[in-house]
Amino acid sequence: DIVMTQSPLSLPVTPGEPASISCRSSQSLLHKNGYNYLDWYLQKPGQPPQLLISLGSTRASGVPDRFSGSGSGTDFTLEISGVEAEDVGIYYCMQALQPPRTFGQGTKVEIK
Amino acid sequence: ELQLVESGGGLIQPGGSLRLSCAASGFTVSRYYMTWVRQAPGKGLQCVSVIYSAGNTYYTDSVKGRFTVSRDNSKNTLFLQMNSLRVDDTAVYYCARGEADYYYGLDVWGQGTAVTVSS
Numbered sequence: 001d002i003v004m005t006q007s008p009l010s011l012p013v014t015p016g017e018p019a020s021i022s023c024r025s026s027q028s029l030l031h032k033n034g035y036n037y038l039d040w041y042l043q044k045p046g047q048p049p050q051l052l053i054s055l056g057s058t059r060a061s062g063v064p065d066r067f068s069g070s071g072s073g074t075d076f077t078l079e080i081s082g083v084e085a086e087d088v089g090i091y092y093c094m095q096a097l098q099p100p101r102t103f104g105q106g107t108k109v110e111i112k
Numbered sequence: 113e114l115q116l117v118e119s120g121g122g123l124i125q126p127g128g129s130l131r132l133s134c135a136a137s138g139f140t141v142s143r144y145y146m147t148w149v150r151q152a153p154g155k156g157l158q159c160v161s162v163i164y165s166a167g168n169t170y171y172t173d174s175v176k177g178r179f180t181v182s183r184d185n186s187k188n189t190l191f192l193q194m195n196s197l198r199v200d201d202t203a204v205y206y207c208a209r210g211e212a213d214y215y216y217g218l219d220v221w222g223q224g225t226a227v228t229v230s231s
Contacts, residue, residue, distance in 0.1 A: 039217045041157075048206050048224055049149075049157065054217030061219075092157055096215065099170045101147070103157040 002027050002095045006104035012112045013083040021107045023076045023093035029056075030073050037097040040069055040078045043106075044089040052091075053078065085111060114138040114220045116207050121225030128197050128229075134190040134207035134222055142185045145210030147218065148192050150203035150227075160205075161192060165212065175201075197229045 003026040013019045029036045036056035041049040051060040053069035056076060066081040080087060090106040120132040132148070147162045161181040162170040169181050180193040190207050205227055209220040 035215070037215065041218070043157075048221040049208075049218075050221065051217045051219045054219075055215060058216070060217065094157075094218075096210075096217070099162065100172045101159045101162075103159075106156045 001100060002029075002098055002102050004093055004095055004102050004104035006091075006093060006107050009105060009107055011107055011109045013080075013087075013109055014112050015085060016082050019080040019083050019087075019109065021078045021091055021093075021109075023071075023078070023104050025074045025076075025095055027097075028073045029076075029095050029097045031097060036072050036076070037095060038069075038071070038076050039094045039096060040067075041092045041094060041103075042087070042089050043092065044086075047089075049092065083109070083111075114209075116209065116220055116222035118205065118207055118222040118225040121205065121227045123228045123230065124197055125231050126197060126199055126229055129193070129195045130197065130227060132192040132194065132205055132207075132225055132227075134192075136188045136190070136209075139209070139220075140185075141183050141188050141190055144212045146181075146183065146190050147208050147210060148181060148190075149206045149208055149218075150201075151206070151224075152200070152203040155203075158203075162210075163190070194227070197227075199229050201227060202229045203227060 005024045040053040043049040057069045093104040115137045163181045178196045204224040206224045208218040
C-alpha cells in the first residue's frame with residue numbers, strides 16, 4: 001500500500017494568517033495522464049470529511065479560493081491564504097493512484 | 113440534492129454479523145465508484161472496500177474474506193455485509209461517492225453509522 005505522511009500533525013493558527021500542511025507519499029502519485037492523484041479533505045468536528053481539492057490542485061465546487069493545493073510526484077502542500085475560524089478541523093491527504101486509497105494521519109488545525 | 117444516508121450500525125458481539133446500508137438520492141449508485149471508509153474512535157480514515165461501476169470490488173487486507181460490498185440498483189443502495197466481526201472493526205463507517213467518467217475525488221459523503229464490536 002502507498003503510505004501517506006503528513007506534517008505537522010498539529011497546527012495552531014492565528015485567524016487571518018496563512019497556514020501550510022505538507023503531505024508526502026511513499027510512491028509517486030503522478031499518473032501517465034499527467035495528473036497527480038492526490039486529494040485533500042477537511043473533517044470538521046462531528047462531521048464527515050468533505051472534499052477540498054482533487055488531483056493535487058483542483059478545488060472542489062464551493063470551496064473558497066483561500067484554499068490551494070500544489071505539488072507533484074511525492075510531495076504536496078495544502079495552503080490556506082488566511083485562516084478563518086470555520087477552517088478548524090482535521091485535514092487529510094489521500095492518494096487515489098492505487099487501491100486501496102490511503103489517507104495521511106491527519107493534521108489538526110486549531111485557532112490559537 | 114446529492115445525498116447518502118447510512119444505516120445498520122449498532123452494538124454487536126465479537127464474531128457477529130451486521131449489514132450496513134447506504135441509500136443514495138440525486139444520483140445513480142451503479143454509475144459511480146462507491147467506497148466504504150471507516151474511522152475508529154479518535155483515529156484517522158481507512159478505505160475498507162470499494163465497488164466500481166463495472167461491479168468489480170476491492171477490499172483492504174484486514175477485512176478480506178469477512179466483508180462483502182454490494183449494491184441493489186433497484187433500490188439505489190450500497191451495502192456492506194460484515195461477518196466475523198472483531199473488536200478492531202469498531203468504527204464509524206461512512207459511504208462515499210467517487211468518480212464516474214473522470215476522477216474528481218470523493219465528493220459526496222454520508223453522515224456515517226457507528227459500529228461497536230464488544231462483548
